[in-house]
Amino acid sequence: MEQQVKKRNRGETREVDEDKWVHDSSLDHKGRVPLRGLTGVWKASLFIIAIEFSERLSYFAIATNLISYLNKVMHQDLKTAAKNVNYWAGATTIMPLVGGFLADAYTGRFIMILLSSIIYFMGLSLLTMSEFIPGLKPCDLETCTHPGKVHEVVFFLAIYLLSLGTGGHKPCLESFGADQFDDDHLEERKQKMSYFNWWNFALCIGLLLAVTLIAYVQDYVSWGVADLILTVVMGITIVIFYLGKPFYRYRVPEGSLFTPMLQVLVAAINKRNLPYSSSPDLLYEVPKSQKFQGRYLCHTSDLRFLDKAAIIEDTQNLSAEKGGSPWRLATVTKVEETKLLLKMIPIWLTSLTFGICVAQASTFFLKQSSTMNRKITTNFEIPPASVYSISAIGMSLSVTIYDKILVPVLRKATGNERGINILQRIGIGMVLAVLSMAIAALVERKRLIVVDNEIIQGGKVGAISMSVFWLAPQYIVLGIGDGFTLVGMQEYFYDQVPDSMRSLGIAFYLSVIGVGSFLSSFLIILTDHITRKGGRGTSWFGKDLNNSHLDKFYWLVAAMNGLNLCIYVFLAKRYSYKNVQRRVVVADFNASDRAESVA
Incomplete structure (x- = not known):
């Protein structure tokens, strides 16, 4: 019973924190996490x-x-x-x-x-x-x-x-x-x-x-x-x-915008001969326990060839791949971002x-x-x-x-x-x-x-x-x-x-x-x-x-x-829209630090 109360209190704390601070990767004019009541909106x-x-x-x-x-x-x-x-x-x-x-x-x-x-x-x-x-x-x-x-x-x-x-x-x-x-x-x-x-x-x-x-x-x-x-x-x-x-x-x-997209294309071409993954859950993504700047995107079935960029070639060496070249392994989110841009081209033309x-x-x-x-x-x-x-x-x-x-x-x-x-x-x-x-x-x-x-x-x-x-x-x-x-x-x-x-x-x-x-x-x-x-x-x-x-x-x-x-x-x-994983905000009462979030 006491444990349930603690969980409920943590949930209330998280909800209060979400209403007080803006945890969307933005900063105020002094480089701090913005206060929701004092910044933004109208x-x-x-x-x-x-x-x-x-x-x-x-x-x-x-x-x-x-x-x-x-x-x-x-x-x-x-x-x-x-x-x-x-x-x-x-x-x-x-x-x-x-x-x-x-x-x-x-x-x-x-x-x-x-x-x-x-x-x-x-x-x-x-x-x-x-x-x-x-x-x-x-x-x-x-x-x-x-x-x-x-x-x-x-x-x-x-x-x-x-x-x-x-x-x-x-x-x-x-x-x-x-x-x-x-x-x-x-x-x-x-x-x-x-x-x-x-x-x-x-x-x-x-x-x-x-x-x-x-x-x-x-x-x-x-x-x-x-x-x-x-x-x-x-x-x-x-x-x-x-x-x-x-x-x-x-x-x-965030620096060069197109380099990550190019990395996805190169990685997919390099691994073009690999079979498709049997499940999207087996594709590589930054673990949600790690700090990640931005929002996670869910996997989609569009432009499936690009999914090969996120295929892990050797599960035994996953930790080594994380520190390896992004030209060889891309996250699902980066793959989906690349898909978004490619899908826009026909809409732009028409x-x-x-x-x-x-x-x-x-x-x-x-x-x-x-x-x-x-x-x-x-x-x-x-x-x-x-x-x-x-x-x-x-x-x-x-x-x-x-x-x-x-x-x-x-x-x-x-x-x-x-x-x-x-x-x-x-x-x-x-x-x-x-x-x-x-x-x-x-x-x-x-x-x-x-x-x-x-x-x-x-x-x-x-x-x-x-x-x-x-x-x-x-x-x-x-x-x-x-x-x-x-x-x-x-x-x-x-x-x-x-x-x-x-x-x-x-x-x-x-x-x-x-x-x-x-x-x-x-x-x-x-x-x-x-x-x-x-x-x-x-x-x-x-x-x-x-x-x-x-x-x-x-x-x-x-x-x-x-x-x-x-x-x-x-x-x-036939168009499929951006599929974002909604974040659950983790309480962070240090306003001088960046906000952390998990999907």
Whole structure:
């Protein structure tokens, strides 16, 4: 009886310790095990969301109006401007692969965010100076057809500095915010699922202000004043982010990320002739009695060939193997981490066509709006970029309804913590993307009929009578799709990568959008070449939108997404998710030491 009481007391002590301390391998700003009540969760995430709001405000203010700037100030034609926007957007969303790798392996996320913020601030400052300093300003738009070379060089240098800054910002900010929630604490794990939704809600608010308030200043006040506002806001939020330092939970970088994966592949190849193990329990794993930094992963039957890396060749020499070369024997956890990365490749590839759809919203959708009637009243006309706000509204509504209404209902119906699986959420957004492109094609066809009646035959000059709000359905549907697919991809690439690679995981998600932008540019070039040659000089992309056939291009993108969706569904149905062994926390009242845990 006394022994049972002692066991119960030890269990109560462990439970109290788990509520007091955070034993998930994170540290506080002084390198100690964090106190749960003083660090992490929303109190820390709000500082991080603040600087994300500023970064997204700046990014979308520049990205959504970039094609207009290149067209009006740089005097580039539609095709060249669209390609330059896609190249910049592609570079901006590919750079996070570098930033994410460096943060996870060497610098840590906090330091990378701080360095990237400074680079971002430098880019915004240079952009502001290019509009105010006489020697850097563009030429008088009334008297010249091309800006000065100096302004052109400074402008592109500035926006690519922003790309460089985003390279560290985007993968680390979101993953650093998610790190503030403990996966092995039930309440914090549920909060983390909501975190991704509300992170994107804040992102949409930044986007909304960027394409309304800032876009209005750009179009009707001054590009320089708009850049100055963005620079000041970024400076303020950098200070706010730094003030949150005592509240954050930090992850220590673990060195080279890909070496362990390579070791698994080499070990599996070296032992390719060995028979498969009769039981997963016979495969090698670090004993749970030893200190292990991280979480154990359960064995899965996927990519079974890699299991050979964990086969113990001689059970009599197990102790010697433990101290031997990791190029010969890998743990089950390392094998499973390698499987996770390899299984992500097909999902990443089948997400790229969605990235092509996203690229249209900030290029051709916006150019459509610039040719249409944007007047709300007799004296007020909305800027073309402000139409993008419809997409942000659609995404905000989608995220809010999903988090507050659908998830609680679906949790009860399915018994799944998330309501539905991550890949199911992504797939729903892909269906909506196909629908959005089909709607865009129909609306553009309608617009071209009006153009033919009013401009080509009627001789009208300027915007057509067709209201810009005809574009609302395609923007709303794509925005709702973003709320499913983009948020789902963020959660998927953060959650399903190895724990040590979460910044890189967010970078994988961003690379979908980046590669999608590059593919969009390539598709434009290829389609232009084929249609110009096959149509005896009549390309789908004319000198301006009124001489183009974007409706046919949208149908092409819709068809590509439809075919890709079939492949995605096939893969998603056969996908197995990360299988983590939940930890039981061992009491450790020395706050200066790292936490120990067992599976």
